Amino acid sequence: MPVWRPGACISRLATRVIAGLKAYPEDAVDETFAAERITIVGNAATALLDLRQFDEAQTGYRSALAAIDKLTDSDGDQAWTWRAVAHHQLGMVAQERRDFDAAEDAYKTALEIYVRFGDGHHAAIVIGNIARLAAADPDRQDRLITMVADCTGATAEDVADLFSKTQSADKD
Numbered sequence: 001m002p003v004w005r006p007g008a009c010i011s012r013l014a015t016r017v018i019a020g021l022k023a024y025p026e027d028a029v030d031e032t033f034a035a036e037r038i039t040i041v042g043n044a045a046t047a048l049l050d051l052r053q054f055d056e057a058q059t060g061y062r063s064a065l066a067a068i069d070k071l072t073d074s075d076g077d078q079a080w081t082w083r084a085v086a087h088h089q090l091g092m093v094a095q096e097r098r099d100f101d102a103a104e105d106a107y108k109t110a111l112e113i114y115v116r117f118g119d120g121h122h123a124a125i126v127i128g129n130i131a132r133l134a135a136a137d138p139d140r141q142d143r144l145i146t147m148v149a150d151c152t153g154a155t156a157e158d159v160a161d162l163f164s165k166t167q168s169a170d171k172d
Contacts, residue, residue: 015053017044018060031072038067038082042089049093058093061086077117084113088126095129100137104144107133111151123152127159131166 018041045060064086068079091106107130114123127148134141141163148159 013044015044015048015056017041018056018063022063026070034067034071035078038064041067042082042085046089049089049096052096054093054097058090061090061093080113080117081119084110084117084119084122087113088122088129091126091129091133095133095136098136100133100140103133104130104140104147108147108151111148115151127152127162128166131163132170134163135167135170 022041041060041064045057045064048054048060049057065083068074068082068086071079073079087106088110091103091110094100094102094106107126111123111126111130114120114126130144130148134144145156145159145163148154149156152159154162
């Protein structure tokens with residue numbers, strides 16, 4: 001009897017969903033379906049990230065970003081929220097791959113969007129990941145502190161303190 005491996009099933013399903021929705025004819029996509037497609041592709045990409053299938057997850061998040069740019073209201077608040085989520089997740093993919101430059105760029109984009117729209121909750125989550133990035137690559141810590149301070153209007157001292165607390169909590 002074959003062994004059921006849920007991770008393998010989820011992986012195949014998520015990869016097929018992303019590929020199928022990416023290949024869907026654009027002239028058959030209305031705004032409602034376009035929004036649903038972005039959500040579905042993002043969720044599938046997150047499942048792949050959770051399974052540590054970084055190439056496939058990255059493909060999914062990039063596909064979601066491309067779909068966002070095709071929306072009729074691609075400059076609306078919801079489109080920007082989706083962009084922030086996708087960039088944050090791309091940062092996580094890059095950080096897991098130890099591509100720290102790409103992680104920094106993606107996190108910065110996500111943070112700028114969240115700050116622009118006054119979403120302090122999600123900005124704080126991104127800042128926590130930036131603190132973890134600084135811990136993983138201490139040579140960039142000062143630059144990351146400055147980046148967060150510039151994006152948020154906080155002082156560098158406050159950001160450094162926050163990074164220290166986040167990094168200490170992660171060790172516990």
